[in-house]
Amino acid sequence: MYKTISVFVALFAFFGLQAQKIDLVQYVNTLQGTNSRFELTRGNTYPTTALPFAMHTWTPQTGVNGDGWKYQYEKDSIRGFQQAHQCSSWTNDYAVYSLMPVAGVLALDQYNRAPKFSHAKETGKPHYYKVLLENGIATEISPVERGAHIRFSFPKGKPxxxxxxxxxxxxxxxxxxxxxxxxxxxxxxxYIPDNFKNYFVIQFDQPIRRYGIWENTDNKSKALETTGEGKGVGAWVEFDPGVKVQIKTASSYISVDQAALNLSKELGKFKTFEQTKSAAWKIWNDHLHRILVEGDNEEDKATFYSCFFRASLFTRKFYEIDQNGNPHYYSPYDGEIHEGHMFTDTGFWDTFRAQFPLNALLYPDMHGRYVASMLDAYDQCGWLPSWSFPGEGGSMIGNHAISLFADAWAKGIRTFDPEKALQAYYHEATNKGPWGPSNGRHGWKEYFTQGYVPYPDYGEATAKTLEYAYDDFCGHNLAKMTGQSFYEEIFSRQMYNYRNVFDAGTGFMRGRDKNGKWTPNFDPYEWGGPYTEGNAWHYVWSVFHDVQGLIDLLGGNERFVAKL
Structure with missing residues (x-):
């Protein structure tokens, strides 16, 4: 089914048994990338505790509820430990709830219950997170795919x-x-359907002595109430003073019963927190051993494996296993339950460039399921995914699902119908959908008739032209590889459209209006405008599929190298 990837087979054979005992998890620092602020960048990471490509992850929360900056290294207090799915700070999150240990006087409000902490007493690893808060409470978290094992250790004698x-x-x-x-x-x-819910089960190993319902909209509590529903409704429970509480929690998009089944299947076999932690470590160590780094520079290894960890979180599994061991899922596209596999939480801009080709090399079985699931998404919402989180948002630019199909087919992954994939892409390329600019094709008519997307009629028009051309190249090649002459001919007409936004006078890709005139007052360093999160110096190189053609436009090898 899959072509042999000889380089990886060779690596596995060479290192083999001698590498089995190397602890690669030790190199991963999940706090890497968290020391950022909005003034510097719109991107930020958080100390994710999760298994590879898991349906849910867990993280400490320093930001207020609803803030996409859920954890910032500069902050000095924690207000919760939450189930998370966020792939970027600007996208915010979904299906979030949090648990917070409180000692002494019961504090419900997210501000009043947030104690100070120090990074000197914080550990962030993929399989294990721990922090000792200044109020004496220790929190530990170890993950499974659809939940977590949590331990709160309270100071002696404190409620x-x-x-x-x-x-x-x-x-x-x-x-x-x-x-x-x-x-x-x-x-x-x-990006969620009207009937979307994330159902959870939280099981404590210690007896509940007192309890109540509360609402975070007004922070009012109703002691001894057992049920509640509404905006921001939560609960609180009290245990014996100074207790050590283990919590097993799992959730589901299908039902409470499925959440309970997820908990039983994934956490039922672990009687102690240490067993869950050990199992999670083994999964991560085996996973990281897919790429072995030679050399004696420990800092380089730490950087590499911390980044490899980040590259092992998305795309996210969105399916669950039923009582008969078969995969099924709630679809974030049509709100129905379907059999099979589904994945979500990724924007193809920019993961199509490297993340998904890496997935195809390292995890061909999973990636085969992923590309097949893209056609399921097409059936369920009428469009190929471009920015699913968990449903389709259509953010950013390009129609890059086709690049995943073409790349998978070229690598021998044949889990989907190429004719249907091309039909779906043709629909994308000749229509504009109801969501964001990458849902369908922003400026598709002008791109076909004029050979480029005009600016300023369409924002980021030059970047869109360049990426549409690459996508059409991918469509052309998938059609060529699979004998689809109709689509091969259609997409061949546009795949060199990048030439239509190249200005030989300046040597850059530029914004061009509907009458063919270049945007005035050109500055190659100016950010934005006809470009997406970049400038002319970045986008002059955005011709992945025809490097020789770009060399010719720039005046030959010497001028190309000099500009580079």
């Missing part, structure tokens, strides 16, 4: 509470004191 925060949207909870359990749902996020 011990756990607060469940329903976050920013609608939520519902039920406390079951006799079973030391809380079940419920949250509904928050942007």
């Amino acid at each position: 011990s509470f756990v607060v469940l925060d329903g976050y920013t949207g609608m939520s519902g909870v039920e406390i079951i004191p006799g079973e030391n359990k809380i079940v419920g749902y949250v509904r928050n996020g942007h």
